[in-house]
Amino acid sequence: MGWVAxxxxxxxxxxxxxxxxxxxxxxxxxxxxxxxxxxxxxxxxAGFTRTKxxxxxxxxxxxxxxxxxxxxxxxxxxxxxxxxxxxxxxxFDRAMTAIRSRPEYGIAGEPAATAVAFSRPGAAAKSGLxxxxxxxxxxxxxxxxxxxxxxxxLVTVRMSSTAADPAEVDARLTAFVAGLRWPAEKKPxxxxxxxxxCLKPLAFKKAKRLPQDMTSALIAATGAMIRxxxxxxxxxxxxxxxxxxQYGVYRPNGSKDGYVVAxxxxxxxxxxxxxxxxxGFLGTEGSGGKSRVSVTLLNxxxxxxxxxxxxxxxxxxxxxxxxxxxxxxxxSSSKEN
Numbered sequence: 001m002g003w004v005a006x007x008x009x010x011x012x013x014x015x016x017x018x019x020x021x022x023x024x025x026x027x028x029x030x031x032x033x034x035x036x037x038x039x040x041x042x043x044x045x046a047g048f049t050r051t052k053x054x055x056x057x058x059x060x061x062x063x064x065x066x067x068x069x070x071x072x073x074x075x076x077x078x079x080x081x082x083x084x085x086x087x088x089x090x091x092f093d094r095a096m097t098a099i100r101s102r103p104e105y106g107i108a109g110e111p112a113a114t115a116v117a118f119s120r121p122g123a124a125a126k127s128g129l130x131x132x133x134x135x136x137x138x139x140x141x142x143x144x145x146x147x148x149x150x151x152x153x154l155v156t157v158r159m160s161s162t163a164a165d166p167a168e169v170d171a172r173l174t175a176f177v178a179g180l181r182w183p184a185e186k187k188p189x190x191x192x193x194x195x196x197x198c199l200k201p202l203a204f205k206k207a208k209r210l211p212q213d214m215t216s217a218l219i220a221a222t223g224a225m226i227r228x229x230x231x232x233x234x235x236x237x238x239x240x241x242x243x244x245x246q247y248g249v250y251r252p253n254g255s256k257d258g259y260v261v262a263x264x265x266x267x268x269x270x271x272x273x274x275x276x277x278x279x280g281f282l283g284t285e286g287s288g289g290k291s292r293v294s295v296t297l298l299n300x301x302x303x304x305x306x307x308x309x310x311x312x313x314x315x316x317x318x319x320x321x322x323x324x325x326x327x328x329x330x331x332s333s334s335k336e337n
Contacts, residue, residue, distance in 0.1 A: 021054035021055070038183035039080060042179065046179040063079070064078070065077065078155065078157055083269075084302075087234055089129065089192055092115060092147040093248060104137055115194035124188040124189075127189035130146035137160075143169070146158075157180075159176065204242070204314035207309035242314070270306070272293065272296075274291065292310070
């Protein structure tokens, strides 16, 4: 579960069931710096005061930072996370879906807000996405969300306000993003391209589960790492109609033989693709021409195969596939390893 989907309006006020937040004790007058990236959250930003910092991991891989205006008429929340799938438009689409699908906001039937590409302070390209939309939740009238890249990490900024004018909220979001302290880009990120609906849906048939072994597990994990690297040119994604409020199905460059499944909005995904044949590199025998599609878990810093099928499985089958009882290999996907 992602922070936005799980917690709603006051995002730090309610954690998903079963989740534990590790509160980071930081003096109210001190800035907090994220060790891995150098990102800094000051105690005050653009008229907002920091109220809480929490981590859903023990390694600052999924950190949430809450801010509030003095009169509580507006709240801003920052989510800094290490994504298993480093494709910003996918996670922006999931954040927007999470907001729109909440019945208490009353916007499910309204036109979707337009995603706008923009650049964060210190970025060379318009590598982030943002949108502003009305909501109908108590005194809250407008909400804005922005997602920005940060050298292998992603940062979501969510703002909710009692102001009815979306332009006012958008201006406050701009000032808030500028008030955070961003590290210099190590490598310029590509310009963000919003997700659109796929022109044609994929046709699925139920797939047969295949046994796993050491070689197939290693090939699947290595193949997933080859496909998803922050250094590689990012694909342009379309959203397959098989997507639901619970998970999104995205096809890179309109792929007809594979897809990714984004569950929640906090960076963890499944890759569902035919195995890449690297048997020659490994000094092993290939698959003999037999089709083999792997479901790999793209976690924060690691990649591991969950299941294998004889054909591309329907997303529901891939999502609900229990991990195999056979061989499991988890490979580090971090830059440092």
